[in-house]
Amino acid sequence: MRHTSLDAMIKSLPAPPKGPIAVVMVEDDVEVDTTLRHTLQSGFKLVLALMPSQFDLPRDLQETVVRIDYDMSRDGAMEIALNTLIAAAPGEWIYYCYNAEFLFFPFCETRSVGEMLAFHAEERRGSMLTYIIDLYAEDLAQNPHAVSLETAHLDRSGYYALARPDPAKENHPKERQLDFFGGLRWRYEEHVPAARRKIDRIAIFRAKAGLTIRDDHTFSDEEYNTYSCPWHHNITATICSFRTAKALKANPGSTYDIDTFKWHNSAPFEWHSRQLLDLGLMEPGQWF
Structure with a gap:
């Protein structure tokens, strides 16, 4: 339709x-x-x-x-x-x-997104934190746009988080909110605007009256921007994405500086949630 x-x-x-x-x-x-x-x-x-x-x-x-x-x-x-x-x-x-972005969540090979969200709702959560994990082709000579499903790689380390300051409270850290960094946006940060370097996105959320999303992928309801509830960790998911690699190779200011995205911490992407769980790039929370 x-x-x-x-x-x-x-x-x-x-x-x-x-x-x-x-x-x-x-x-x-x-x-x-x-x-x-x-x-x-x-x-x-x-x-x-x-x-x-x-x-x-x-x-x-x-x-x-x-x-x-x-x-x-x-x-x-x-x-x-x-x-x-x-x-x-x-x-x-x-x-x-x-x-060119692909959602993976814990046990997604055997469970549906509906099952996951049913459990998440039982934990009184209206949003779910997702991490944008950069994918890139192994050989940029063969794949000049940096996209290859068959030879996709990711960074297995180099991720970190910083406290998210609250301008309304003299930049004290916001409760249960962090800014996450890593991947290509971290390794090639000189080519990425500071406002676009974060890899966290509340990509799964429950709509409600009065809720709005902002251009930095955060919401008007601050609770929606939290990574977990106050009493324990919640499920997180990943979006494995070629978007940053595509942009870095399409941008005239960066394409000629990059012959390969591979480095010593690159690993072939296995297209399976187990790899992402083992690398600590998402977690099942209390969902087993």
């Missing part, structure tokens, strides 16, 4: 959309099909593809994905889309990502 705008899609529904809902925001034509198929396989009830009108989708995805013509290059495109959807689907879980 295809719609000319997000508003047109919402108006066409006889009732508010039911979740969990996935929103895939398409910025270019790299791995769009694989991103959508991976998202569908995770168990989302509704998958929305916000993408330029000139892009094509295979027939099977035309039948399973709700396509919405949308220009991701305009200012505030992410916030406008998500805030519109939040207002239209109160109470529903929403996940968002970009193309």
